[in-house]
Amino acid sequence: MASRFMPSRRTGFALVAGCLLFSALAAATARPGDLSVGEIEEQLQNCPLVEALNEQKRASAPETASLTSQIFAVLFPGSPAVNSLLATLYISGPPNFLLALCPPNIDPASLSVMVAFAVGGLLGDTLFHLLPEIFLGEDSPDHVSFVMVEPNKNLLLGLGIMVGFFTFVAMDKALRIATGGEGGHDHSHGHSHTEVAAASTTSSEANDKTSGELKQRKSKSAKEVSEDSTPEKEINPSVKLGGYLNLIADFTHNITDGLALSSSFYASPTIGATTTVAVFFHEIPHEVGDFALLIQSGFSKRKAMGAQFVTAVGAFLGTFIGIAVQEFGGNSAVSEAGPGAGLWGTSLQWGDMLLPFTAGTFLYVGTVAVIPELLETGKDKGAEVRKTITQFLAVAVGAGIMLAISWD
Incomplete structure (x- = not known):
């Protein structure tokens, strides 16, 4: 038995010896501290052992790209900048056009299952794509990848996640203060929770009165009915203020969506594409919920x-x-600086901090901004159990789609 494994063992020793010899030669020609991260990676790829691993990886790789990869290649065919703009167009256009199909008296509470599905997509993108990319980097289909552990770099990345998280905490808190401390969780975003307590009472009274008027105005067209469905004179001033504050918060949140898309595409095409899908899932209930709040505010x-x-x-x-x-801020993937020449003695550049910021905002939206809504229950225990099961299934489907998209 020992003689059977002798050739492979000798081959392994030879590869290790060759790798060590190459490392010694490389160290003699250039100091490791003078090399950039990319140069270190390039020299490691020339090691005989690494070359053998690369051959094995290429041999085991599938010959054809997956269907999702082919679709993403068609939707995002350009540079990271061009793909970011295309993704922004995709997530901004269709959800807004869908509002034309929404009835003006839609209840934001009816979106709970759709919100749960979007939360599964956001958390799935964060846990399956963004966080592994932030700390480990993107895998390459052509060669094995190496991770250079920098404790201070990991600390800065964690700090970026925390800054993103508490940026949304501050936005939510500011809106609650602006609305007199009566802001609440109405749909998928903490930053859009500007519906005051009087909103539900006022809107329900307006809807009841409107339904009676609709029965008496059968001769009116559907368009005229929708325009007059919420009389402006019956809207409480605090509710109108909440509607305008909601628009400001929506605009601010959309800025963070744009930051998320651009940072994701500069990290890798796969991360950018999956983030686009997650944000798209998230935008549909968000836009519909905001639309309903604006209608309740007198729009x-x-x-x-x-x-x-x-x-x-x-x-x-x-x-x-x-x-x-x-x-202009740089990115460690293309930077020529050495491992300690970036932010605070690490290899990070300013551009590398956008992706952790994105992950922090997604964590806030997917947990703090929505979990309280999912925890709300009514008196009908049977109905609440069925509703809870449906919500959990929706979360699982949203996260499962994110997992399936990137599964190798």
Whole structure:
């Protein structure tokens, strides 16, 4: 038995010896501290042992790309900057056009299952894609990858996640203060929770009165009914203020969506594509919920749709800001600086901090901003059990889609 494994053992020793010899030669020609991360990676790829691993990886790789990869290649065919703008267009256009199909008296509470599905997508993207990319980097299909452990770098990345998380905490807190401390969790975002306590009472009274008027005005067209469905004179001033504050918060959040898309595409095409899918899932209930709040705040259907299109400009603004930070602030993947020549003695550049910031905002939206809503229960125990099961299934489906997209 020993003689059977002798050739393979000798081959392994030879590869290790060759790798050590190459490392010694490399050390003699250049000091490791003078090399950038990319140069270190390039020299490691020339090691005989690593070359053998690369051959094995290429031999075991599938010959054809998966269906999702082919679809992503068609949707995002350009550079990271171009793909970021395309992704922003995809997540801003269709959800807003869907508002034309929404009835003006839609209840935000009816979106709970859709919100749960979006939360599964956001958390799935964060846990399956963003966090592994932040700390380990993107895998390459052509060669094995190495991770250079820098304790201070990991600390800065964690700090970026915390900054993103508490940025949304501050936004939520500011809106609660602006609305007199009566803000609450109405749908998928903590930053959009500007519906005051009087909103539910006022809107329900308006809807009851409107339903009676609709029965008496059968001769009116559907368009006229939708325009007059919420009489402005019956809207409480605090509710109107909540609607305008909601628009400001929506615009601000869309900026962070744009930052998320740009930072993701500069990290890798796969991360960018999966983040686009997660944000798209998230935008549909978000836009519909905001639309319902604007209707309750006295907006006509047409004005509410127009306001939502205006807030979509924030996503493009955030995308342009993210592209500028990546292009001019640098990125460790393309930087020529050594491991300790970046932020605070690490290999990080300013552009590398956008992705942790994105992960922090996604964690807030997927947990703090939504979990209280999912925990709300009524008196009908049977109905609540069925509702809870449906919500958990929706979360599992959303997360499962994110997992399936990136499964190798």
